[in-house]
């Protein structure tokens with residue numbers, strides 16, 4: 001009677017195998033943003049495309065091109081939920097986002113260090129899934145959806161598809177999805193998303209560039225209590241108090257006591273790096289802790305240096321930009 005358990009084992013495997021017919025997923029950590037500026041993180045499941053990679057085509061519009069991609073920071077916008085007749089709206093959303101970003105230092109004074117590209121991704125239907133309410137479905141090119149991982153304002157996207165379109169631009173140092181929605185929302189990560197029609201969502205982009213350009217750590221302190229790990233490699237968080245920094249001449253010791261653009265003076269404020277205790281941030285409340293804030297002086301100097309390294313010889317503000325060239 002050994003055959004029976006064997007047979008039943010085969011059935012079990014078949015039963016286990018059947019869910020694999022559904023799209024496989026991978027989990028990634030995404031930053032979740034609130035209109036009040038607070039930031040948290042969530043581990044979400046994103047689909048992985050297994051279908052054959054068809055070539056995608058789309059026009060690429062330079063929003064600004066200040067130099068060769070090899071010596072510029074290239075921002076690439078891809079849009080989702082814009083139909084062929086809504087490309088003008090998409091273009092306006094991209095311009096608005098870039099204008100919002102360049103209100104924030106150091107982007108304001110280093111605007112000419114960036115190339116900005118708009119990939120005209122065309123969707124069959126207008127809008128995004130679960131907008132304005134759960135259950136609403138739209139057939140869009142990048143499969144954007146609110147209520148990602150059960151969080152209303154977390155706007156996820158099929159990253160494989162987004163990256164494939166972004167690759168049409170000459171280079172992509174950061175990919176930014178703008179989705180055709182006015183609902184507040186977005187997500188941080190390699191591919192950052194934001195609602196194109198919501199001005200407040202633009203702050204998400206400024207925070208994300210702190211990571212992708214400056215390699216800055218998050219300065220918010222949720223959800224953990226006591227940090228017991230090693231000294232973080234990032235320049236804007238530390239396990240050292242100001243006294244230890246001064247004594248050992250490490251981390252931001254040379255900045256201690258200096259005024260910072262986000263208010264107050266540089267010190268060591270407990271709570272950062274997802275922990276409430278045992279790790280410090282340089283100021284009370286910078287952009288790496290809450291949206292709608294400036295970078296602190298540490299972050300700002302690091303960002304300036306990183307952008308200058310990436311874009312040597314970029315022109316200073318006041319330089320007249322070449323007119324927009326539409327290459328289609």
Ligand SMILES: [Zn+2]
Nearest residue numbers: 031188207218
């Ligand atoms: Zn962050």
